[in-house]
Amino acid sequence: MDLGISGKTAFVAASTGGLGLAIARALAAEGAHVAITGRRHIRAKEIVAELTDAYGPGAVAIEADLSTPDGVAAAVGQTVAELGPIDILVLNGPGPKPGAAATLSTDDIAAAFELLVKPHHALISQVLPGMRERRWGRILAVGSSGVAAPLPNLAVSNTGRAALAGYLKTLAAEVALDSVTVNMLLPGRIATERVAELDQAAAKRRGTTVEDIRLESRKTIPTRRYGEPGEFGAAAAFLCSAPASYITGVALRCDGGLIRSL
Structure with a gap:
């Protein structure tokens, strides 16, 4: 299947490792021009060299601190300057510390929004106007199966990701007529460092x-194994594709059947 994203510009947040890197690799394999972003600039350059060797020029390394509005603006600005307007935005970032709901502090609740909502909102605010103007865009958030069924001892993650899901679902309906899709991809137990x-x-x-x-x-x-990052990346690439234009406002699980509801 031709995913129809060759030559599109993709900004993949936190893509120097884990699920972000898996998505970046899958998009690059489909011909997308990918911004590899993160605080580990040397690692980002290594990944760009890897992708260039495999697929030719089209990836750039962006040193980025996406925890601040200024950092977001700088990373988006550099990407646009080097690759052109952003067509695909992948929202991703580190997960918060584990902990029980009964022991959450007020600071923990604030941290859930600071880590899992505000940076993603800032990225969308920078990128979405151009997508709507060009009438084509893909916004995909890496979530967690905790969005579908809250996970034990991950109270901060469950809280922040559920809030993000509510925002994205609302946004999806607002931008659908502009041919911009907004989805979440929910990993289960994928074999990553996290x-x-x-x-x-x-x-x-x-x-x-x-x-x-x-x-x-x-x-x-049910599959009796952890998922492979490449499997998750392939699912993400499809949701970012042209053939997926009628899929929006969806939280798709990639979890081997871990969550037992449909």
């Missing part, structure tokens, strides 16, 4: 081994 950190934290908290935690986790997944 999931490894969560497994290690769970093992320490429960006084057991990481392998025992992983075995227990795999038993809850």
